[in-house]
Amino acid sequence: MTEALSKSLRHSAAARWISLAIVSFSMLCGYYVADVASPLKPLLEQQLKWTSAEYGFFTGAYAWFNVAMFMLIIGGILLDKLGARLTGILACILMVAGCTLKWWAVTTHVLDGGMFFGTKTQVWVAALGYAVFGVGIEIVGVTATKVIARWFKGYEIALAMGLQVGTARIGTSLAVGLGGPIAEKFHQSIGAPILVGVVLLSFGLVAYIIYCAMDRRLDETEGLMEGPSEEDAFRLSDIADILRIRGFWYVTILCALFYSGVFPFIKYAPDLMVQKFGVRENLAGSIPSILPIAAIPLTWFFGWYYDKKGKGATLMVLGSLLLVAVHFVFAVPFLNSWVVALVATIFLGFAFALVPSAMWPSIPRFIPHRQLGTAYGLIFWTQNLLALWVVPYLIGWVLDKYCIVGTRVSQAGTSPAYNYGLPMAIFTVLGVLAVVFGLLLKAEDKAKGFGLELPSRG
Numbered sequence: 001m002t003e004a005l006s007k008s009l010r011h012s013a014a015a016r017w018i019s020l021a022i023v024s025f026s027m028l029c030g031y032y033v034a035d036v037a038s039p040l041k042p043l044l045e046q047q048l049k050w051t052s053a054e055y056g057f058f059t060g061a062y063a064w065f066n067v068a069m070f071m072l073i074i075g076g077i078l079l080d081k082l083g084a085r086l087t088g089i090l091a092c093i094l095m096v097a098g099c100t101l102k103w104w105a106v107t108t109h110v111l112d113g114g115m116f117f118g119t120k121t122q123v124w125v126a127a128l129g130y131a132v133f134g135v136g137i138e139i140v141g142v143t144a145t146k147v148i149a150r151w152f153k154g155y156e157i158a159l160a161m162g163l164q165v166g167t168a169r170i171g172t173s174l175a176v177g178l179g180g181p182i183a184e185k186f187h188q189s190i191g192a193p194i195l196v197g198v199v200l201l202s203f204g205l206v207a208y209i210i211y212c213a214m215d216r217r218l219d220e221t222e223g224l225m226e227g228p229s230e231e232d233a234f235r236l237s238d239i240a241d242i243l244r245i246r247g248f249w250y251v252t253i254l255c256a257l258f259y260s261g262v263f264p265f266i267k268y269a270p271d272l273m274v275q276k277f278g279v280r281e282n283l284a285g286s287i288p289s290i291l292p293i294a295a296i297p298l299t300w301f302f303g304w305y306y307d308k309k310g311k312g313a314t315l316m317v318l319g320s321l322l323l324v325a326v327h328f329v330f331a332v333p334f335l336n337s338w339v340v341a342l343v344a345t346i347f348l349g350f351a352f353a354l355v356p357s358a359m360w361p362s363i364p365r366f367i368p369h370r371q372l373g374t375a376y377g378l379i380f381w382t383q384n385l386l387a388l389w390v391v392p393y394l395i396g397w398v399l400d401k402y403c404i405v406g407t408r409v410s411q412a413g414t415s416p417a418y419n420y421g422l423p424m425a426i427f428t429v430l431g432v433l434a435v436v437f438g439l440l441l442k443a444e445d446k447a448k449g450f451g452l453e454l455p456s457r458g
């Protein structure tokens with residue numbers, strides 16, 4: 001075994017970086033689809049007559065199965081039991097299937113006029129597709145994180161995770177920035193940018209199948225079969241072990257709160273640009289698309305910095321503080337120039353780099369490798385519940401209930417005019433709570449010696 005390990009494919013830098021590139025590409029395709037509906041919100045309201053609450057309902061569906069059916073936790077356990085190949089391929093197939101259903105729902109006329117429990121049948125079916133897609137992308141996310149932790153153990157693990165998350169953000173940026181123009185190019189077609197997503201996801205599936213060949217080779221060079229060895233096998237008591245670690249709770253709650261201030265914001269940001277900053281509808285996504293772009297190089301940089309210098313917990317606190325400052329600026333009514341929006345968005349991108357680049361590589365510092373799938377599954381479950389379900393729905397509901405201030409008339413039709421002050425105040429409060437949990441994590445790290453403030457042991 002020792003001899004096998006010394007010949008492990010992991011020790012080849014080329015193999016490590018190629019595997020990272022392939023897995024990151026699959027993630028990029030998934031992230032495009034995850035956010036492609038956000039620049040389409042005005043079109044959904046004008047052409048399909050969706051309300052903001054229905055948009056929030058659809059957006060929150062991403063997390064339905066992940067949370068209510070514990071698919072993320074089951075997925076994490078499956079990953080620890082079955083290994084990255086089978087789990088990853090199944091998850092990629094779910095992404096393609098879910099996105100295809102979503103595309104069908106917004107393009108067919110079969111569902112026209114139908115209502116189910118007070119919500120349009122079309123919204124339900126699109127949401128169902130998005131929910132299936134959500135299971136797929138989240139499990140791919142957990143799988144990719146564990147894959148990288150394995151290949152880069154003892155190497156540049158934080159840099160690698162930063163590169164993976166940063167590359168995935170290119171998908172977010174493409175979705176937010178190009179979703180509107182693609183729809184416009186095809187005569188304001190809501191289906192066109194989503195269909196592009198189906199094609200991208202199919203490429204992502206092929207890429208992951210190619211990665212599986214490398215994963216198999218890695219197992220062979222380490223003398224393993226698919227799945228973990230008996231010594232590494234998952235035990236149910238592992239969940240209890242993980243949940244007993246107080247630092248794990250802090251990082252999980254910090255994650256849920258921080259991402260609640262970012263992911264739901266991205267879903268509403270193009271509309272915010274139109275409603276508060278007077279940006280033209282067809283360019284609504286252009287400023288928000290800068291958010292992930294600003295995050296990309298800094299996610300890589302802070303990943304590298306964490307490997308070399310440490311200070312992981314401090315980076316998370318700083319990122320959360322920046323989140324508070326930016327949302328506060330968005331909430332102030334008289335700061336309504338597009339220049340303010342641009343600068344604030346760039347700073348939000350910095351926050352979006354600081355926290356993820358330190359958070360994800362911190363987990364292997366206090367959770368053993370064989371429990372990593374389960375641990376990431378638990379963290380993502382909590383994040384899905386708050387950041388991808390409750391908060392996006394809450395914002396849509398708040399907009400409809402408290403924020404309608406008139407009617408907007410545009411070329412494509414009429415839609416409500418909103419005052420985004422209250423939603424932005426909610427995002428600010430979430431940021432303040434994230435700072436509190438960041439500080440608690442920093443104190444716990446000091447008390448328990450997780451090593452979050454130390455450089456990587458290379």
Ligand SMILES: NCCCC[C@H](N)C(=O)NCC(=O)O
Nearest residue numbers: 031034035138141165356380
């Ligand atoms: N818009 C994509 C949502 C991905 C959510 C995923 N659970 C996650 O948090 N990934 C890490 C990240 O920083 O994006």
